[in-house]
Amino acid sequence: MTALSINLNKIALIRNSRDTEYPSVIHHAQRCIAAGAHGITVHPRPDQRHIRADDCYDLAKVLNVEFNIEGNPFAAAMKSDRQGVSDYPGFMEIIRATRPAQCTLVPDNNDQLTSDHGFDLTRDGERLAPVIAELKSLGARVSLFMDPVPEQIRLAREVGADRIELYTGPYADAFAGARRDEVLQQFVVASEVAAECELGLNAGHDLNLHNLALFKQRVHHLLEVSIGHAFTVDAIDLGLDRAIAAYLERLA
Template sequence: MTALSINLNKIALIRNSRDTEYPSVALHAARCIAAGAHGITVHPRPDQRHIRADDCYELASMLEVEFNIEGNPFAAPAKSDRRGVSDYPGFMEIIRQTKPAQCTLVPDTNSQLTSDHGFNLQQDGERLAPIIAELKSLGVRVSLFMDPDPTQIRLAKEVGADRIELYTGPYADSFGSQQQDEVLNAFVKASETAAEVGLGLNAGHDLNLHNLFLFKNSVHNLLEVSIGHAFTVDAIEMGLDNCIKSYLSCLR
């Protein structure tokens, strides 16, 4: 069965809208796991607008399921401008202190609203290689956030990645349109390339209860999906436990 990892960024975003610790990210992680989720994903950014470094440390100390931390490996330390919030120590320092089961490297910038493209390894592969080597020396599985481009996927294997996470925004945008089959076919070919070169396959971004079933049953060897934004909305409408069960049903 494809694993379901719940991204808790939006829970943290709600918390951060007030000067409070409610809702608790750690409590929501525990509830998601109790409801059947296989893992927890977070994406700390230097501005700490949702998940904070301290959240990563707390989750690492409590989780007994897969912990996946996403982020830009080149993100440097940054001072916090919010009362009671610790400084951002830099992405790689968070990983060194937490040693999550999986680290998903993402080429986002501080100005991006959300992740919206994969790595260009012809540009970034050389400087990513030593970072990937360090992560693997820490016992952390490395996944690279990638577009469904076979050439780039082959390069991901060459720089030492264990897995790739396909950026599924274009698929979600095309779902239900005349372009759906063409776009989905690109992801199918990408999954075949990943299998050919020996890369594990994850996927994430804008997957939801409407489009996940088709994607799961079309793309080969899908090991894991991460769901965050849609999960949060669906949990409000359906309740958290029913929401998790619905996503798991799509993945069976």
């Protein structure tokens, strides 16, 4: 069965809309785990618009499932301009302090609303290699956020990655249109290339209850998906426990 990791960024975003600790990120992590989720994902950005560094530290103390921290490894420390919010210490400092089971590296920047493309390893591979080596020395499995481009996936193995996470935004965008099967085939090919390179395969971004089952059916070797935005909406609609059950059913 493909593992389900729940991204808690949107829970933190709701909390941050007021000067409060409610809703609790820790409580929702525990609820998701009790309902059957296999892991918890967070993506702390330097502006701390949703998940904050302190959330990462708190989660690392209590989680008994896989903890996956996503982010740009080159994100530097940043002063917080929000009262009561600690400064962002830099992505690598968060990882050194928390030692997550998995670290998913993403080439985002402070101006992006959300992650929207994978790494170009012809440009960034040499810079990433020593970072990946350090993360592995800390005990983290390293996954690189990648587009479904075979030549780029082959480079992921060369720089030392253990897995790739396919950026599935293009599949989600094409799902209801005439190009769905054409776009999906790109991910099928990408999964086969990853398997040839002995890379584990994760996927994430805009996967939901409507498009996930077909992706799981067609894309082989899929070890894990991380879902946050759609899951949060579905939890409001269905209730958290039923939403988890619905996602697990599509991954079975």
